[in-house]
Amino acid sequence: MAEKKPEASESEAPPPRKKTKLLLFIVIGILVVVLGGGGAAYFLVKKKNAASAEDTGDDTAMAEKAKAKREHPDAPPVFVKLEAFTVKLQTEQQDAYLQATPELRVLDAPIGEKVKQYMPEIRHKVLLLMSGKKASELSTPQGVQQLANDMRSQINVIIDGPKTQPKVKGKPDGEATTAPSDKADADDSVQDVLFTSFIIQ
Numbered sequence: 001m002a003e004k005k006p007e008a009s010e011s012e013a014p015p016p017r018k019k020t021k022l023l024l025f026i027v028i029g030i031l032v033v034v035l036g037g038g039g040a041a042y043f044l045v046k047k048k049n050a051a052s053a054e055d056t057g058d059d060t061a062m063a064e065k066a067k068a069k070r071e072h073p074d075a076p077p078v079f080v081k082l083e084a085f086t087v088k089l090q091t092e093q094q095d096a097y098l099q100a101t102p103e104l105r106v107l108d109a110p111i112g113e114k115v116k117q118y119m120p121e122i123r124h125k126v127l128l129l130m131s132g133k134k135a136s137e138l139s140t141p142q143g144v145q146q147l148a149n150d151m152r153s154q155i156n157v158i159i160d161g162p163k164t165q166p167k168v169k170g171k172p173d174g175e176a177t178t179a180p181s182d183k184a185d186a187d188d189s190v191q192d193v194l195f196t197s198f199i200i201q
Contacts, residue, residue: 080104080115082123084197087131089138096135101197102126102151104190111159111189118158125154135200145182148193153180159189 084101106112115122129150137143157163184191 078106078109078112080112090134097201099199100195103194105192106190121158122155149180151193152190155190156188
C-alpha cells in the first residue's frame with residue numbers, strides 16, 4: 001500500500017498542466033476580442049469624424065479636399081451633365097436662339113450630388129445669364145469661354161456661397177469688380193464648364 005501512494009501523487013501532477021493550458025487559451029481569447037473590438041471602435045470613430053467634417057461644410061474641409069485633389073491629380077474627373085438649354089438671345093437685327101448643352105467638371109462625387117440638389121436654382125440662373133447675351137457676343141471662342149466662366153462663377157455662388165471680395169470705392173457691395181478668370185480657384189466646387197453642344201440659330 002505504501003507503493004500505491006506515489007502513483008496517486010504522480011497522477012495528480014498532470015491536471016495542473018491542463019489547467020494552465022486552458023487558462024492560457026482563455027487569456028489569449030480575451031486579448032483577441034479586446035484588441036479586435038478596440039480596432040473596430042477606432043475605425044468607426046475615425047470614419048464618423050471624417051463624415052462630420054464633410055457635413056459641416058467648413059472652409060478647412062473644403063481646403064483639405066482641394067489639397068487632396070492637387071496631391072492626387074490622377075484621380076478621375078467627375079462631370080455633371082446639365083440638360084440642354086434653348087434660349088432667345090437679345091435682339092440686334094433679327095431673332096436669334098441659342099441651344100447649348102453644358103457639363104460641369106466638379107471636385108468630387110459628393111459635390112456632383114450637391115449640384116443635383118441645387119439643379120432648379122442652377123438652371124434658373126444659367127437661363128437668365130444666357131438670355132442676357134447677344135448673338136454677336138457668343139460668335140467668337142472668347143465669347144463662348146466668357147459665358148462658361150460666368151456660368152461657373154454663378155454656380156459656385158449657389159453651391160459654395162458668395163466669396164468675400166475687397167470693397168471698391170464707387171461699387172455697391174456684392175457687385176463683381178472684374179469678369180471671372182478662365183481658371184477656377186483650387187477650392188471652388190465647380191472647376192470648369194464645358195459645352196458639348198453649342199448652336200446659335
